[in-house]
Amino acid sequence: xxxxxxxxxxxxxxxxxxxxxxxxxxxxxxxxxxxxxxxxxxxxxxxxxxxxxxxxxxxxxxxxxxxxxxxxxxxxxxxxxxxxxxxxxxxxxxxxxxxxxxxxxxxxxxxxxxx
Amino acid sequence: xxxxxxxxxxxxxxxxxxxxxxxxxxxxxxxxxxxxxxxxxxxxxxxxxxxxxxxxxxxxxxxxxxxxxxxxxxxxxxxxxxxxxxxxxxxxxxxxxxxxxxxxxxxxxxxxxxxxxxxxxxxxxxxxxxxxxxxxxxxxxxxxxxxxxxxxxxxxxxxxxxxxxxxxxxxxxxxxxxxxxxxxxxxxxxxxxxxxxxxxxxxxxxxxxxxxxxxxxxxxxxxxxxxxxxxxxxxxxxxxxxxxxxxxxxxxxxxxxxxxxxxxxxxxxxxxxxxxxxxxxxxxxxxxxxxxxxxxxxxxxxxxxxxxxxxxxxxxxxxxxxxxxxxxxxxxxxxxxxxxxxxxxxx
Numbered sequence: 461x462x463x464x465x466x467x468x469x470x471x472x473x474x475x476x477x478x479x480x481x482x483x484x485x486x487x488x489x490x491x492x493x494x495x496x497x498x499x500x501x502x503x504x505x506x507x508x509x510x511x512x513x514x515x516x517x518x519x520x521x522x523x524x525x526x527x528x529x530x531x532x533x534x535x536x537x538x539x540x541x542x543x544x545x546x547x548x549x550x551x552x553x554x555x556x557x558x559x560x561x562x563x564x565x566x567x568x569x570x571x572x573x574x575x
Numbered sequence: 576x577x578x579x580x581x582x583x584x585x586x587x588x589x590x591x592x593x594x595x596x597x598x599x600x601x602x603x604x605x606x607x608x609x610x611x612x613x614x615x616x617x618x619x620x621x622x623x624x625x626x627x628x629x630x631x632x633x634x635x636x637x638x639x640x641x642x643x644x645x646x647x648x649x650x651x652x653x654x655x656x657x658x659x660x661x662x663x664x665x666x667x668x669x670x671x672x673x674x675x676x677x678x679x680x681x682x683x684x685x686x687x688x689x690x691x692x693x694x695x696x697x698x699x700x701x702x703x704x705x706x707x708x709x710x711x712x713x714x715x716x717x718x719x720x721x722x723x724x725x726x727x728x729x730x731x732x733x734x735x736x737x738x739x740x741x742x743x744x745x746x747x748x749x750x751x752x753x754x755x756x757x758x759x760x761x762x763x764x765x766x767x768x769x770x771x772x773x774x775x776x777x778x779x780x781x782x783x784x785x786x787x788x789x790x791x792x793x794x795x796x797x798x799x800x801x802x803x804x805x806x807x808x809x810x811x812x813x814x815x816x817x818x819x820x821x822x823x824x825x826x827x828x829x830x831x832x833x834x835x836x837x838x839x840x841x842x843x844x845x846x847x848x849x850x851x852x853x854x855x856x857x858x859x860x861x862x863x864x865x866x867x868x869x870x871x872x873x874x875x876x877x878x879x880x881x882x883x884x885x886x887x888x889x890x891x892x893x894x895x896x897x898x899x900x901x902x903x904x905x906x907x908x909x910x911x912x913x914x915x916x917x918x919x920x921x922x
Contacts, residue, residue, distance in 0.1 A: 502647040506616035508606040549909040
């Protein structure tokens with residue numbers, strides 16, 4: 461890792477047991493809680509390559525979550541992690557577009573009703 | 576023996592409310608759980624089934640339905656609306672003179688809770704360690720009120736409104752002091768409290784308040800004063816099904832067990848027949864399960880993926896804008912970790 465002048469607060473760390481291959485990894489995500497944890501867990505569980513996915517909050521006073529992914533068939537765990545994040549992002553984008561369209565349609569409708 | 580498909584659909588789609596408990600609460604439609612169902616995530620299938628219907632909307636509230644999404648994500652939006660959409664609120668209170676009977680810290684606490692009408696998207700977060708604050712991250716407000724005796728009051732009156740001038744300090748007494756180029760930047764838009772009639776303190780002649788306040792951008796997770804919603808909540812759409820047709824006097828009894836408007840009674844060939852008119856109005860009290868004759872004829876539950884959201888804003892931003900901002904916050908969270916992964920990949 462390149463040395464930096466100012467120490468950066470960690471955002472994402474990986475914890476892996478010795479001897480385990482890349483398919484079982486625990487990610488430590490800082491400054492996160494159930495908001496991202498539960499929704500990301502749902503998205504990753506929807507992936508058929510994933511054997512196990514779960515998260516836990518280590519201590520309520522610390523805002524970090526331990527996110528564990530185990531995959532079938534030797535697939536590196538980073539793949540479903542990245543795919544889950546991307547799919548969640550696309551889902552939110554679609555929700556945003558649909559919501560804004562509905563708001564416009566509702567405003568249009570009420571404008572027409574008033575006229 | 577294979578479970579009939581309709582039972583499986585019931586477990587997958589409906590949360591059942593029984594007399595003593597709730598069944599099928601958790602989402603179970605993950606790949607591999609149900610043979611014959613393809614539960615893998617498919618953006619196309621999601622987009623086909625997903626709908627948002629706005630029920631009513633005005634400046635401060637919006638009530639809308641979100642259909643076809645899972646509880647984990649709907650809950651994430653609710654949590655973000657409460658705690659992670661940023662707003663501006665009073666953070667530092669410089670008290671130059673406070674001779675009222677309200678203590679300094681109580682006064683400062685009350686000032687912090689006043690909603691400030693300033694679009695938080697036009698401001699930045701203050702850098703930690705920066706005490707002074709610049710024009711891009713701070714709003715300066717001033718409260719200067721002195722209470723005096725009213726010389727025109729009659730001798731006998733005991734009404735404080737007649738006897739004293741400025742004895743009630745309202746939020747309308749808070750004035751905006753533009754710093755730097757904020758005056759040109761915001762110009763016509765007046766920055767100040769959302770409501771004018773929030774009572775801050777009461778004074779008597781001789782007492783005065785001389786206070787300067789700095790507002791900064793923050794999120795509800797840090798302090799509840801930064802929360803932009805009065806509240807944001809959702810409920811699931813109730814579902815009432817009859818296991819057998821209910822007629823006659825029993826139909827009348829059934830109608831009384833639910834909230835008004837839920838059950839309608841049709842008269843067909845002289846017989847009264849009950850039908851579900853509008854399950855949305857039901858509050859799921861389970862009253863029907865307390866009736867010995869009716870409890871085996873009715874099944875009540877909730878539809879697992881139909882959320883009725885109700886968001887009420889404190890007035891800083893319109894409620895519909897708040898929902899859009901919450902969804903954008905969620906996307907920025909995902910983006911943050913994707914960037915982190917890309918950074919780690921490059922090394």
